[in-house]
Amino acid sequence: MKAVGIVVEYNPFHNGHLYHAAAAKAQTESDLVIAVMSGNFLQRGEPALVDKWTRTSMALENGVDLVFELPYASATSNAPAFAASAIQLLDAAQCDSYCFGSEDGSITSFIETLNRISTYQADYDDAIRSSVQKGVSYPQALNEAYSSITQPADGNPSKFVDLSLPNNILGFHYMESAAALKSTMTPATLPRLGAGYHDDVSPDTKIASATGIRKEFFTTQNTEHIRQYVPNRTFHELEHWLEQRGNFGSWERFYPQLRFQILRDGPERLARIADVKEGIENLFYKAAKQAESFQHFMSIVKSKRYTWTRIQRMLTHIYTGFTYEKRNVMQNPDHLRLLGMTPLGQAYLKEKKEEVKLPVVSRLANFESASAAFSATVSDLYALGIDPLTPSLGLDFRTPPIRL
Template sequence: MKATGIIVEHNPFHNGHLYHIKESRKKTAADIIIAVMSGNFLQRGEPALVNKWTRTEMALKAGVDIVIELPYVFATAQASDFARGSIDLLEAIGCDDFCFGSEEGSIEPFAHSYEVITTHQEDYQNSIKQYMKLGLSYPKALNEAYTEITSNSEINFVDLSKPNNILGYHYLEAAYQINAHIKPVTIQRVVANYHDDVEHSQSIASATGIRKAIFDDGSIEALANFMPQTSLEHLLNWKDSIGVFGSWQQFWPLLRFTIIRSSVKELATYAEVTEGIEHLIYEAAKKCETFEEFMACVKSKRYTWTRIQRMLTHIYTGFTWEALHSHKKPTYIRVLGMTHNGQKYLNHKKKNLSLPLVSRVAAIKDSLLDLDIHASDLYHLGLQSNKIKQPAGSDYRNPPIII
């Protein structure tokens, strides 16, 4: 059985994701689609709209055969580490290809860019440092340095100012660096760009636009054109049963308490908190009543919104620099859900997998897995509402979903 991997957050699952699955299957002639999916906290440093179990079921009902969890350490990391953890897992579960959406739509420019960056690595890194000394954020410094080494060439390089191209480049980089068997494939991202608002004349909207519409308008039914009916039903059921969606606005009271309860010295021990920003975070938390006010206080040219949110995620979950440096690679494959076809694939492959397959978290003891369980408990704590109380231990109670 030929397997193709995709790297997803599905926050929430929409028609663009459905297109990605169908095109990935078609372009690679895959029998099986395996999604490595972030858990309850995401790469942009924010809580997921709905939990990983709901998002898993959305994916399985829309054509994914197996969903495995990208551990917290990698799911909330900068792009290169996010990509490395994802590719490691897709390689470990035996995928033949991985397929990602990009603004570029062709794989050759990614390969050319990897080659030129690798060839000029020393100059590239020195240039990044110089731009950062001028006060640029890391992503902007990266792009300026990249422009320097590619501007005088006739070769077609990928545009690394585009968000999906950036992630795609890091996927390719990760596969090349581990000399992976898995082969990269890309498809053109269609209609909606990464940050676009919902456009009701279209059938595809970005996940960012959909989330914004949910929080601004509150009407999930109005989003019916942008997602499969099964995804819409899951969102409606979530709203009816839980009453609130995951966001920093919802989590702000607990996050604020966590920051103020900590000493400034303690804040500096959390992953990605650097260069004295802990002082600003502490003072802003004391005086700001809302998350929006807080972000307005701490946002600067040097730190992107995403970078600050990742710091806050790690503060909220208690994830330290020490813990970050202790986990370099995935140590298990955790199955969140599968179809019967996916089950057949795993039964056929499980004796030859390079990492242990985990379906019940109580069955193994692993410090990387402990971080996921801890993060899930804190995620559900942040969703406490008048409608429902979220008990801890959901990772122990929920077996893999089978459809």
């Protein structure tokens, strides 16, 4: 069987994701779709709307055949590290190709871009390093360095990818990672449909960004306002979640516990947390003393030096207790954590059993690693944030892979 791999968060699964899974399968002429999905905390440094098990169900009900978890250390990293681990997992799962959505929509321009940067790699890396040292944010530094080596000399439109756009950036890092890994997977891309990454929802379309969908719900507190943007099965999963838990995951909901941890640990302990540096721990401590809400907290700590996303990643690590020491022992994925499968996905695993490059883990109780153990801890902390009074703890040890 021929498999195409995709990298996802599904926060939540929406109509654009439905198109992506089906179109990726069709474009690459694959028999099934394998998704590597972030767990309960995401790349932008925030808790997922609903947990990984619920999002796995959404995926399996809407065209995905296998779901593997992207480990916490990778899922909450910057774009290069996020992409590198995701590609490693798709390659380990023996995918024949991988497909990502992009604003550009042409794989040729990505290939041209990768070749151009490879040619000027030293200059490119030096420019990024120099900008970051001057206090420029990583995305801005990346874009400035990139622009310096891709300006068309003849004034004609550039044949390279616009790396100021979020999906193009991530797509480039997927291809960069696959090249470094010397993966045999064939890259493919699809044009992003409808709304932009940060756009609000529009009543005139059924395609909306996950960011827009989340914003619409938290503004209106009404799932009917997002119904047209998600498949029916997803909508019912979201409704069931709300009936059981009363609200979706968000930093506002998690903030009381985050605030407690910041005030309890103090600057000295906070400085040991991954990504926390340059004295920002002191600002966090000061802000936690003042701010009654997450938005108020962020208004105090936000600055030109640190993007909103970068600060949120630090806060995610504070919430989960993810230190520099822990990161050092979780650099590369060491297993394929199976979250769910369709009958076709199960048949694929049986067929590829001898070829898969990493252990396929269906229950954490049967596998020992620092990454797997931390995943279980993170799931419990997520459950506590969602429902501090009656949390569902131990799910990572008790929950078998979801079978459609």
